[in-house]
Amino acid sequence: MSEESPPTVEDGALVARAGAGDHLAFEELVRVYADRLHAVIRRLVDDPHEAEEVTQEAFLRAWRGIAMFNGDSQFFTWLYRIGVNEAYRRTSRRRVPQTSLDERRIEPADTRPGPLRHLEHDDLRHALERAVRRLPPDQRAPLVLRDIEGLRTTEAAAILGLDEAVFKSRLHRARLAVRDAVRDYLPEDPGQ
Amino acid sequence: MPDSLDGTLTPRRRARFAQHVDECPECGPMLRGLIGLRVALRSIPTDAADSNPDGSIVPAVLEYLCAHPSERRPMAGRAPRRRG
Numbered sequence: 001m002s003e004e005s006p007p008t009v010e011d012g013a014l015v016a017r018a019g020a021g022d023h024l025a026f027e028e029l030v031r032v033y034a035d036r037l038h039a040v041i042r043r044l045v046d047d048p049h050e051a052e053e054v055t056q057e058a059f060l061r062a063w064r065g066i067a068m069f070n071g072d073s074q075f076f077t078w079l080y081r082i083g084v085n086e087a088y089r090r091t092s093r094r095r096v097p098q099t100s101l102d103e104r105r106i107e108p109a110d111t112r113p114g115p116l117r118h119l120e121h122d123d124l125r126h127a128l129e130r131a132v133r134r135l136p137p138d139q140r141a142p143l144v145l146r147d148i149e150g151l152r153t154t155e156a157a158a159i160l161g162l163d164e165a166v167f168k169s170r171l172h173r174a175r176l177a178v179r180d181a182v183r184d185y186l187p188e189d190p191g192q
Numbered sequence: 193m194p195d196s197l198d199g200t201l202t203p204r205r206r207a208r209f210a211q212h213v214d215e216c217p218e219c220g221p222m223l224r225g226l227i228g229l230r231v232a233l234r235s236i237p238t239d240a241a242d243s244n245p246d247g248s249i250v251p252a253v254l255e256y257l258c259a260h261p262s263e264r265r266p267m268a269g270r271a272p273r274r275r276g
Contacts, residue, residue, distance in 0.1 A: 056256035
């Protein structure tokens with residue numbers, strides 16, 4: 001998702017109808033947003049089956065609470081918050097395996113020297129995905145919401161229930177960790 | 193550094209930071225590296241089809257809602273199903 005887009009008339013009408021108890025309207029919201037939310041949850045939860053369960057539970061909670069949705073934010077932002085909270089609730093039950101900085105470094109798939117070291121786009125993407133998955137949950141969510149999903153800092157911090165300063169600190173640590181992990185895949189610093 | 197990346201520095205602070213980055217042997221490479229990283233992260237597709245290799249989750253969500261009746265009973269009449 002790029003920068004936050006304005007709510008659509010269709011969304012507003014569907015949300016209003018769903019809030020009044022119209023299950024067909026809510027079903028339409030599921031059709032519009034379930035895959036998008038699932039894509040975000042998959043980046044936050046390692047196990048695919050658990051990501052599916054989190055997505056399902058998020059929509060159940062949304063249905064139960066949609067009558068209280070006051071429209072202060074976009075529907076999908078509100079849905080994000082429910083989904084991310086559910087993902088946090090589940091992942092926080094488990095201990096995050098600690099890895100050393102060396103272990104976090106993603107080994108490049110191609111060790112050819114010189115310009116060929118900078119691999120094809122898909123290799124970079126896969127290295128990024130792996131590096132993001134190795135982040136601890138408290139750093140992963142800020143990076144996913146801000147740098148991959150493209151939410152504004154204020155919005156992403158609100159979704160995570162974080163003070164903006166705390167959010168920025170976690171985001172910065174996440175960016176440094178991912179940059180270190182995929183350093184060999186990124187173009188060389190022209191200033192060096 | 194984060195505010196610089198987000199473009200939220202005031203003009204005055206931006207100018208001071210730019211001067212610092214030009215002179216600092218640590219911050220310059222760090223900033224350029226993080227800018228490159230941000231570009232790379234933004235290139236990761238966020239569309240659902242690319243991120244959900246198992247296909248749409250919509251049927252599973254609808255059936256989950258049906259199988260977990262709340263006081264509002266959103267969607268009656270479907271049997272629960274798990275994908276895959």
